[in-house]
Amino acid sequence: MVTTYKSLNSSAATKGKKLSAETATLSYKMDYEPSFLRTLFSLILVSSLLDCVLSEVDAFPDTKTWFENLLPSTMCIQNASIESVYGIMFDAGSTGTRIHIYSFTQKYPDQLPELRKEIFESVKPGLSAYADIPEQGAETIRGLLEVAKDAVPSSHWKKTPVVLKATAGLRLLPEKKAQALLSEVKNVLEESPFLVPDNSVSIMNGTYEGILAWITVNFLTGQLYSQSKQTVGILDLGGASTQITFLPQSEETLEQSPLDFITSFKMFHTTYKLYTHSYLGLGLKAARLATLGAVETGAVDKQIFRSSCLPKNLEAVWEFGGVSYRYGGIENGESGFKSCYAEVLRIVAGKLHQVDEIKGSTFYAFSYYYDRAADTNLIDYGKGGILEVRDFERKAIEVCDHMEGFTSSSPFLCMDLSYITALLKEGFGFKINTPLQLTKKVNNVETSWSLGATFLMLQSLRISN
Ligand SMILES: O=c1ccn([C@@H]2O[C@H](COP(=O)(O)OP(=O)(O)O)[C@@H](O)[C@H]2O)c(=O)[nH]1
Ligand SMILES: [Ca+2]
Structure with a gap:
């Protein structure tokens, strides 16, 4: 693993210093190839490859109901050369904006691609701090896109999708101010050399936030493709909202929970009925x-x-x-x-x-x-x-x-x-x-919803070679 800090704003860095310091950037690069990740992302990308061939068939039909508005519209793109596929996910949180640039490689045409590297950088404060100056908020995105330009070879820029999802900070803003920010951000993405799918800039529903983080953690801990399916629940405490998500084992939970706390989706031939809720204002x-x-x-x-x-x-x-x-x-x-x-x-x-x-x-x-x-x-x-x-x-x-x-x-x-x-x-x-x-x-991958969201973005875009 290679770790380089440009300037620091992590808790480790601020420990013993001013906890409320809000303006700095942190960047690090991670190289990893744990075998289970290879398996996992092979599964993901194989699914994408198959989907591209069988473009009429939706691999996760049941998911449509819940991530309909979350994902960019479906299309089949010839995303990358034989060796590399990239995906860029922005997490516009209430306290900061982060960019995750994931790269996948395919060493030989007949072999499955692997997750190879994640590059991450963040800036503070978050977009919502620019509610009255949306152009300046969007400039923070332009800065982070420079990192993506360095990370992704220019030959792949046009084929690399970029998506931004905002969470509770923007949910709490008056609709007009939030929309002005999103619109400025969309302009900045469109000026970039990357692929900007439809619905690429949006405020994510809290339900998705919990589910995508649950997907990330249970992928990373190997639960989603293990036989035992002993999944783990997740607790995320953000600045403005907090989520709880788990797979109920008891019928009582399913029966007694409010209807909108239970969400069904299918992945890898298994249907999951999750309990999830995001409490806005309790971050x-x-x-x-x-x-x-x-x-x-x-x-x-x-x-x-x-x-x-x-x-x-x-x-x-x-x-x-x-x-x-x-x-x-x-x-x-x-x-x-x-x-x-x-x-x-x-x-x-x-x-x-x-x-x-x-x-x-x-x-x-x-x-x-x-x-x-x-x-x-x-x-x-x-x-x-x-x-x-x-x-x-x-x-x-x-x-x-x-x-x-x-x-x-x-x-x-x-x-x-x-x-x-x-x-x-x-x-x-x-x-x-x-x-x-x-x-x-x-295994060196951040436990946040962004990996789950990237997985679904690639899936939705039918990324293939
Ligand atoms: O990739 C990330 C993104 C966020 N956080 C943590 O999430 C919290 C901040 O929450 P956020 O700004 O995302 O607020 P939200 O919009 O989710 O309420 C802080 O503890 C961050 O350290 C993290 O650990 N990794
Ligand atoms: Ca968050």
Whole structure:
């Protein structure tokens, strides 16, 4: 693996520095060829190849209902030379925009292609911070496209599809502002030398976000093509929304869940009926705003939003989604875990659907679950690890009850850890000893929805040689 950092903005890099620093870029390159990935992507690409030949036959007929609007319209393209196929996926998240450039190779015409390399780069803040200056937001995409131009040989540019999917940051913007951003972004993609399919720039439905991340993780852990089909559930905690997705084992779950929490799709000759839901406004940063009471009021110039989850003497400014908020602790008032937990509990109480069977299931947790666990040394940043829900609670108590010793690097740490504890325990209803597998990467591949989305993009485009 080759790792090169241009400038840093990962949690590893910001650990011990200002956690709310929002403007920098991170880039790294990964080379990997684990055998199961070869198998996996062989399966994917073989399916695509067959589909191209049998263009009348939809390989995943049942999927149509749920990813109809997610995918660019179907077409059969002669995507690449005999040796390489590329796919570019933008993840426009609420806190940052990321580009994933995946390359696949086919060494011999009669052999199956393999996933060879992923190049990743990100910028902060996310597109939603440019709500009033959409052209400038789109410029961030232009910058990331330069990375793609370096990564993809120019001979392949015209055949390489590029897609951008925005998540909760844009979902929360007024429709007009979100559309203006998407339209500027579309222009920038169209000015690029890459293949821009129909519907290439869109706001992704939260249901897809959960399902695509579930596909990614269960591909990477080998569950989707293993005989046992012991799939794992996923918990994603973004800045503005959070997702839970798993394959129910109990009939009761299927029967008692709200209809829109259950989604069926077919892959590799197996039909999966998943439980998935995305809670908009319950991402980590949106929860900060809610705890501070700043959601309804918005940022008012002189107002300072206060919380017992913050150090008593703190007064500072925090930027989220392009808005600046003044915030601080309660001087001569309450602080510490007990009062903070009561505050964050109000954000989740009665807001989430609970399912009994998750108490005994295996869940992979990533994004801010991972970042905050790593920030507080609950896990190693590089390796991740297994935690129980009560580990987050213990750490929250430790941090919240010793805020006098806080450093300016982490003013929100008490609030974040308390919120994560409340979300897991009182929100989803996990037991305090439910184990969570904290994982950022599986075999060097990021555990995010973007790989699942790229897989479906290639599938949809019938990429072939
Ligand atoms: O490829 C990625 C994309 C995002 N994240 C994490 O996702 C969180 C931020 O969520 P995001 O900005 O995507 O917010 P959303 O739009 O999903 O609410 C942070 O913990 C990031 O470290 C990540 O680990 N890998
Ligand atoms: Ca996300």
